[in-house]
Amino acid sequence: MPVTLSHEAPDFERRFDALLDMKRESSADVDATVAGIIEDVATRGLDAVIELTRRFDRWEIDEASLAFTEAEIDAAIATVPAAEMAALELAAERITAYHARQLPEDDMWEDAAGVTLGWRWTPVDAAGLYVPGGLASYPSSVLMNAIPAQVAGVRRIEICAPTPDGRFNPLVLAAARLGGASRVWRIGGAQAIAAMAYGAGPIRPVDKITGPGNAYVAAAKRRVFGRVGIDMIAGPSEILVIADAANDPDWVATDLLSQAEHDESAQSILITTDAAFGAEVARAVDRLLQRLERTAIAGASWRDFGAVVVARDLTQAAELANRIAPEHLELCVANPEHLMGEIRHAGAIFLGRHTPEAIGDYVGGPNHVLPTARSARFSSGLSVLDYMKRTTIARVSPRGLAAIGPAAETLARSESLEAHALSVRCRLDAQEAAE
């Protein structure tokens, strides 16, 4: 049974806090294994990668068959049904258009003191994207990771996608090509992360690694962080729907289940101002669960982590949403723009009754890699900025140094950093001598 909770309950605050504190992830302790794999790849390179792929993916590769050839990719794409290819192309186009608007601008100006200041954004040289094999091999995630890198101007985009027993998803290769990948390597797991961080045979090291993966991949990303950049480590998916009584309960129920079907640890929460509507949605969820393909997964998620919360009014609903800081937030209310003004923390907001979250997973345009587990309080979804970095720029003229140099000297001496002070003083002295 999902949690059912009304603002009228005397222990509402305590029970809402308990909902926030729910532990949804069992962290398998794979760290020692992963440390060994990374060490092995860092030391022995390609030989280690080949052996580990034989062991974990039951697949024999050598240097020549390590990456898909262009011909193999062509052949795979030729098997993709036309409707799926067209849908993937529409998605790629829309994701590209959205992310192109995120490209940051450089700036440079001179201030009143005669100091030229600015910054410049540059892409990372090379990005590595991890694509899981098996069930979680989502072509949409390939687009969501590769396109921001492509838009950022990353010249080399390496993809690692394991092909256990030789099997692979042709749509993943189609997405890789649409996303501008330089190569797709048939390797996975911690060994793929290590190969991208340290290099292995023909796989040259990258500067930033992104993309979802299992516990081994996540642990490997944590371990190579510092040597390369990584994106966030995503937890199980979540949705919060704020809905008034004017919604169709079936629509809201499918939205809740669209997160629940991802993972038994996913969480779907409805906040409504109408207790009767909440009960109707819960009944609709139960009905839908009887016919859903992934009913076992979605049912377990809804039973263990689902919740229907009845709020006093929309203002209280917004306050509760800010405490949840959800990955996905649907505002299915009459005036969603107004309600959005009260929301401070959410990864992505979907406005109005005709914007199911699934639109954002595929073809909306914004990224579907979003902060989970309340981290929307302090972090953002994946963007073009994740594949770029900013260099700050300063140029001080002799006049500028005369204006601001003495203050730097004073502060350096107050911090007992004499050489700092001297580096300013020697230039000021030379100016004064020249006058």
Add this chain to the structure above:
Amino acid sequence: MPVTLSHEAPDFERRFDALLDMKRESSADVDATVAGIIEDVATRGLDAVIELTRRFDRWEIDEASLAFTEAEIDAAIATVPAAEMAALELAAERITAYHARQLPEDDMWEDAAGVTLGWRWTPVDAAGLYVPGGLASYPSSVLMNAIPAQVAGVRRIEICAPTPDGRFNPLVLAAARLGGASRVWRIGGAQAIAAMAYGAGPIRPVDKITGPGNAYVAAAKRRVFGRVGIDMIAGPSEILVIADAANDPDWVATDLLSQAEHDESAQSILITTDAAFGAEVARAVDRLLQRLERTAIAGASWRDFGAVVVARDLTQAAELANRIAPEHLELCVANPEHLMGEIRHAGAIFLGRHTPEAIGDYVGGPNHVLPTARSARFSSGLSVLDYMKRTTIARVSPRGLAAIGPAAETLARSESLEAHALSVRCRLDAQEAAE
């Protein structure tokens, strides 16, 4: 003896790689101790913080004396010499002006398909800044951490600054006030990080923790990451100076020593196109070391990690700089803007002969918290964006859903996510039925 290396040496590449791979940090294994401290504070709250402060800082606090009072801050600021106060105010003003230009813009637009898209930036609710005690208690770092948070619009800025044996630096309190801190707590170490992450007595939890610290503080930040956001874990400081023979060797030598004096693990590298000039700078460094206050620290850094590299020309110098990806890069050449065009990776660039790096530490305006240990390949210095997060926004009209919904449905089915497909389909069916 610092490394001396010429592009003409037959083993240049190997030796340059060795320079890049130098291990400068000994990572003290404090993780188990830190885990215990965090657990203690998370469980027992303020009591644990009081006990740990007694033990580590030899200082007795209770709930009432946990934070500096406004009167105590006033009294401390009154003891700051006028010149230092004026210098700090100039620094605060210039840092504020620079960071104000980093404030990102929100955006919202409707595209041809009838889909409204956009994003919105919001500040984190609360930021916690760590300020080390003792020697490394730098008021400039307080400004560099607090001001971006203040500019971002963070409403609550908590500072933790230990006062071992009761001692504190009045300039730190002055900087805290200039930076808009809500409170300054007299606690430090892993217990301060835990208190900011979990809350302890009157210390309410924050959403993001930034600021430098020793090995215990760094380990604690790593451990609370996920529950709160953190900034990068900074390594020892570095400078790379690219200088032609037209520079005053003494100026360049002070710039190299201004990093070396920070820390025995700091690294200062000169790349020059003129071997004789390189030798002159090395002699100037030796001369300066004889009179420098922090000669033991600066001398050890220069001896163990310093380097003078002679490059064929400025193009090779820029290539080597990109491989180093330095935290600080001075371009002391005739046309620094031109050379900057060849630089892809650097935390901060200082252009021309009159821009010593120390200007950037205090009064330039850009942030002095910058990526170390080659991480400028993939990350940026501290900025206003570190205290904000972006929420993506989508609103699909019925017409928009008719245009892009079928593609989402197709992709969802191809990924075997039926509820995703249904959440789109039920709305499309309703539209079709209504027509």
